[in-house]
Amino acid sequence: MLSARSNSTSTAWITVTAPADGRLLGTVPTHTADGVDALVAALRRDQWHWRSLGVVGRVHWMTRFRDWLLDNRDTLVELLADETGKSVCAAEREFRLGIDAVDFHRTHGADFLGTQRLRSLRVPNVALRLTIAHHPCAVVGVLTGWTYPLATMLFDAVPALLSGSAVLARPASVTPLTTRAVVTGWSQVGAPPVLEYAVGPDAGPAVVDTVDAVHFTGSPETGKVVALRAAARLIPCRLELGGKSSAIVLKDADLDHAAVGIALGGLAESGQNCHSVERVFVESAVYDAFVDRLVAEVAAFGTADPDDTGADVLTSAAHVRHIEDQVRDAVAHGARLRIGGAGSGHMFAPTVLADVAPGARVLTRQTLGPVLPVVRVADAEQAIAAANDTCGPCVSVWTTDDAAGAYLAGRLLASRIGRNDVSVHLVPPAYT
Numbered sequence: 001m002l003s004a005r006s007n008s009t010s011t012a013w014i015t016v017t018a019p020a021d022g023r024l025l026g027t028v029p030t031h032t033a034d035g036v037d038a039l040v041a042a043l044r045r046d047q048w049h050w051r052s053l054g055v056v057g058r059v060h061w062m063t064r065f066r067d068w069l070l071d072n073r074d075t076l077v078e079l080l081a082d083e084t085g086k087s088v089c090a091a092e093r094e095f096r097l098g099i100d101a102v103d104f105h106r107t108h109g110a111d112f113l114g115t116q117r118l119r120s121l122r123v124p125n126v127a128l129r130l131t132i133a134h135h136p137c138a139v140v141g142v143l144t145g146w147t148y149p150l151a152t153m154l155f156d157a158v159p160a161l162l163s164g165s166a167v168l169a170r171p172a173s174v175t176p177l178t179t180r181a182v183v184t185g186w187s188q189v190g191a192p193p194v195l196e197y198a199v200g201p202d203a204g205p206a207v208v209d210t211v212d213a214v215h216f217t218g219s220p221e222t223g224k225v226v227a228l229r230a231a232a233r234l235i236p237c238r239l240e241l242g243g244k245s246s247a248i249v250l251k252d253a254d255l256d257h258a259a260v261g262i263a264l265g266g267l268a269e270s271g272q273n274c275h276s277v278e279r280v281f282v283e284s285a286v287y288d289a290f291v292d293r294l295v296a297e298v299a300a301f302g303t304a305d306p307d308d309t310g311a312d313v314l315t316s317a318a319h320v321r322h323i324e325d326q327v328r329d330a331v332a333h334g335a336r337l338r339i340g341g342a343g344s345g346h347m348f349a350p351t352v353l354a355d356v357a358p359g360a361r362v363l364t365r366q367t368l369g370p371v372l373p374v375v376r377v378a379d380a381e382q383a384i385a386a387a388n389d390t391c392g393p394c395v396s397v398w399t400t401d402d403a404a405g406a407y408l409a410g411r412l413l414a415s416r417i418g419r420n421d422v423s424v425h426l427v428p429p430a431y432t
Contacts, residue, residue: 014199016177019085019346020313028176030200033209036168039196040210043139043166050194051136051164055110058162061191062106068185069099080150080178085313085346090269098154109162136164137236141211143204143226144179145218146172146315147272147368152240153179156215157195166194170207173199174316205229216240219366242274242366243392247422248383248408250399251285257420258398259293265396265422266372267301267350270314275394277422278367280374281383287376291354294372295338298350313346314369323348323369326362330373333357340370364390380408388413396422 012030017023031039050058069076073095081091105112113134140160144152149171157167171179176199186195198207208214208229213236216226223241230237247262249255265277282290314320320343327341330353340351348369356363356373363373377383387395388411395414399405405419 012200014173014176016083016174018082019315019317020082023082025079025082026177028180028199031198031203031206032200033202033206036198036203036206037210039168039198040139040207043168043194043196046193047136047138047164047166050161050166050192053192055113055162058164059106059109061189062102062109062158062162064189065186065191066099066102066106068189069095069102069182072181072185076150076178076181079181083175083177084146084149084315086269094148094151097148097151101151101154102158105158105162109159113163134163136160137212138166139211139213140165140167141207141214142167142169143207143214143216143218144169144171146175147274148217149175149178150182152217153182156217156238160213160215161195165213167196168207168211169195169197170203171197171199173201209233211235214238218242240274241393242368244278244364244366244390245275245392245394245414246279246281246387247277247396247398248380248387249280249282249286249290250380250383250397250401250404251283252400252404253286253290253398254400254420255286255290255293259290259297261396261398261420261422262372263294263297263301267298267370270348271370272315272368274366274368274392275416276368277372277394277396278392279363279387280372281377281386282374283380283383284376284378287374291338291352291374294374295352298339298352298372301350314343314348315346317346319368320344320346320348323367323371326360326365326367326369327351327353327371330356330360330362333360335360335362335373380404384408384411394418394422396420 014028014030016025016028018025077088077091077095080086080094081088142153142156153169157169160167169179179197183195183197208226214226214230215238216223217240220241220243223239227237227239249258262277262280324343331337335356336354338352338354340349342349350370353373356375362371375386377386391413393414394416395412396418397405397408398420409417
């Protein structure tokens with residue numbers, strides 16, 4: 001089993017079980033605030049040596065680390081699938097995303113970090129020579145969520161390490177084992193000790209209170225707390241937040257195509273993705289017809305791999321209860337439950353809610369589950385206003401009118417907008 005050195009100062013432990021079958025996967029000692037302070041102090045001392053290696057020296061260690069990841073691919077993928085409840089196929093895709101991040105940054109790191117010399121300002125009687133150099137923060141805190149514990153850690157930790165910073169990762173308490181394994185790999189290749197992890201209820205606040213920069217991936221609610229805490233210390237803070245991604249179906253849309261795409265966008269990986277479709281706004285003229293098609297697609301939805309039995313497992317039983325509460329609240333506000341709506345253990349049935357009222361929490365609070373609430377709107381203008389309210393990271397627009405699609409895209413606030421597709425994605429042809 002891949003494991004890192006224990007935290008001898010801890011008096012509490014986290015027990016991690018497989019959500020699919022309840023198997024004991026491992027135990028992890030939690031870190032106190034004092035324990036985090038000690039880790040950060042040690043990282044700060046070792047960061048000076050790490051920075052002195054230069055980009056070439058750091059790329060050398062990153063390449064050795066990449067080789068370790070590939071050598072331990074099967075073990076890491078199995079651990080990731082067991083810990084999160086993902087299918088093996090989904091865990092493999094996440095692993096490949098992480099490797100892509102490592103390859104991208106180690107290939108382009110020297111270009112990104114090279115000194116830039118700018119032309120002198122053309123001001124009379126003033127001679128200036130301007131140079132931009134990069135000075136890394138000593139210790140960067142990387143706080144990741146439970147939906148993509150491997151990829152999100154590598155997305156943030158790798159560029160920070162290559163820039164010359166030390167990194168302290170704080171994984172979610174329900175998925176700490178994959179992060180621990182990655183930190184172990186860094187140590188096993190003999191790299192300088194500038195990558196550590198801390199876990200537990202006290203670790204997150206302590207990390208934000210002691211490091212020199214913060215990268216946070218998670219919910220908007222927690223993101224606000226992290227941002228305020230970082231602002232109080234005047235340290236850099238980067239947030240990658242989820243939210244309520246939406247789909248807009250106009251009356252001229254290909255309803256069959258839209259139903260297939262939106263079902264995939266909301267149910268893939270049981271909706272445990274910050275880009276998952278969590279609200280569907282449909283023009284009134286085609287509302288009933290679309291809902292019928294969507295219910296049929298949801299009823300037939302299944303994993304692409306018939307031998308994969310773990311595709312519908314949710315990572316946390318507590319999160320299943322969160323989804324149940326949202327569905328009950330929507331029904332209490334007048335929504336019609338067309339299919340699904342029940343959960344037990346780590347499972348929740350794919351669900352379609354029709355006629356969801358504006359006050360329902362399922363429209364305003366992140367769900368991260370296989371629930372598709374469908375809202376009737378009078379026209380495209382009302383759909384734009386609804387999608388921009390509590391805006392999520394993605395919106396998909398479903399229409400056969402290219403001009404109308406472009407018009408909507410120009411007025412939507414989401415950072416990624418797809419037309420007749422559920423997400424904006426750029427992948428090589430062989431990446432399947």
